[in-house]
Amino acid sequence: MISCKCIKDCNAACSCRKAGLHCSVVCGSCQGRACSNSEIILEDPGDDEEIDSRLEELMTNENIEDVELNKNQMNTLGGYYEAPLIGICSLGAATNGLDAIGNVLNPVVTPDQNVPIGRSNFSFRDRLLSIFYSIWIRIYYHWHILPMEDKTVRKYLGNNLPYLGQIERNVSLLLLNRNQISHRIMPVVPGVIEFGGLNYNRAVQTLNPDLQDFLDKSNNGVIYFSLGAAIKLVDFLSPDQVQIFKSVFNKLPYNVLWKFENDTMESKPENIFVSKWLNQSVVLGMAT
Numbered sequence: 001m002i003s004c005k006c007i008k009d010c011n012a013a014c015s016c017r018k019a020g021l022h023c024s025v026v027c028g029s030c031q032g033r034a035c036s037n038s039e040i041i042l043e044d045p046g047d048d049e050e051i052d053s054r055l056e057e058l059m060t061n062e063n064i065e066d067v068e069l070n071k072n073q074m075n076t077l078g079g080y081y082e083a084p085l086i087g088i089c090s091l092g093a094a095t096n097g098l099d100a101i102g103n104v105l106n107p108v109v110t111p112d113q114n115v116p117i118g119r120s121n122f123s124f125r126d127r128l129l130s131i132f133y134s135i136w137i138r139i140y141y142h143w144h145i146l147p148m149e150d151k152t153v154r155k156y157l158g159n160n161l162p163y164l165g166q167i168e169r170n171v172s173l174l175l176l177n178r179n180q181i182s183h184r185i186m187p188v189v190p191g192v193i194e195f196g197g198l199n200y201n202r203a204v205q206t207l208n209p210d211l212q213d214f215l216d217k218s219n220n221g222v223i224y225f226s227l228g229a230a231i232k233l234v235d236f237l238s239p240d241q242v243q244i245f246k247s248v249f250n251k252l253p254y255n256v257l258w259k260f261e262n263d264t265m266e267s268k269p270e271n272i273f274v275s276k277w278l279n280q281s282v283v284l285g286m287a288t
Contacts, residue, residue, distance in 0.1 A: 007126060065131045076153040079167035088175040092183065093192075095134055096141045103189045107134040110186050119184055207282060211257075214273045215283075218262060220256040225249075226259035246272065257283060 004015045076086040087097065098105060111117050139234060142165065150164040169256045172191065174257035179196030182256065212267065249256045250269035260274040268274065
């Protein structure tokens with residue numbers, strides 16, 4: 001693995017430059033950022049007031065649906081404002097997220113949540129797969145993902161920021177929506193809190209009148225159809241595929257609740273109710 005230890009600038013004597021390579025995050029001083037041999041070209045530091053105005057414009061923009069920030073880019077705001085960082089995951093956390101808070105897992109006994117391994121019959125082959133994945137994901141994350149996202153945030157927030165990989169290690173608390181009873185056993189440090197099951201709302205909630213009337217008239221029962229918030233059917237499925245779903249649902253003797261990105265649907269069968277958002281816990285709770 002080629003890296004350099006240049007203290008000032010990575011000039012002609014730089015070992016990475018001699019090998020025809022850009023400096024990377026494994027280089028001792030520059031870390032592939034603060035040098036002339038970096039693949040990431042940084043802009044001149046911006047004025048703090050100008051950066052604040054950009055953030056204010058972003059946060060006050062009513063058309064917030066046009067803005068998409070991932071976990072690492074959100075961490076940058078904590079680094080910029082020197083604010084404590086608290087992470088929250090709707091599921092468990094991947095290897096890089098746990099590494100950031102110091103919760104390094106042993107891949108031999110606790111594989112990453114994304115590795116396709118069952119909870120039982122953890123074979124020798126499965127353990128090898130887990131080890132290889134843990135090595136690969138760390139290399140890919142630190143050599144590709146972090147430098148790429150660090151370049152993106154500096155484009156908008158300026159260069160007066162620590163490296164993104166350093167910012168994410170300042171996470172003070174990580175909340176995971178998982179439970180040891182229903183998930184794989186995983187050792188955690190005090191900074192990782194598992195709260196799976198605690199987000200159940202016991203307060204009595206009501207549905208909108210149209211949906212309530214639809215459910216009350218469903219004498220044969222109801223099918224709840226949703227692919228979650230991450231998949232938008234209007235973008236994921238073609239019109240012909242949507243028509244196939246409608247045709248199949250129309251032949252069923254049951255009513256169907258369909259989480260759909262539009263509140264209206266062309267040629268919608270009478271036994272289908274569509275909505276952009278459905279209170280899943282309340283709807284499913286009515287069956288008990």
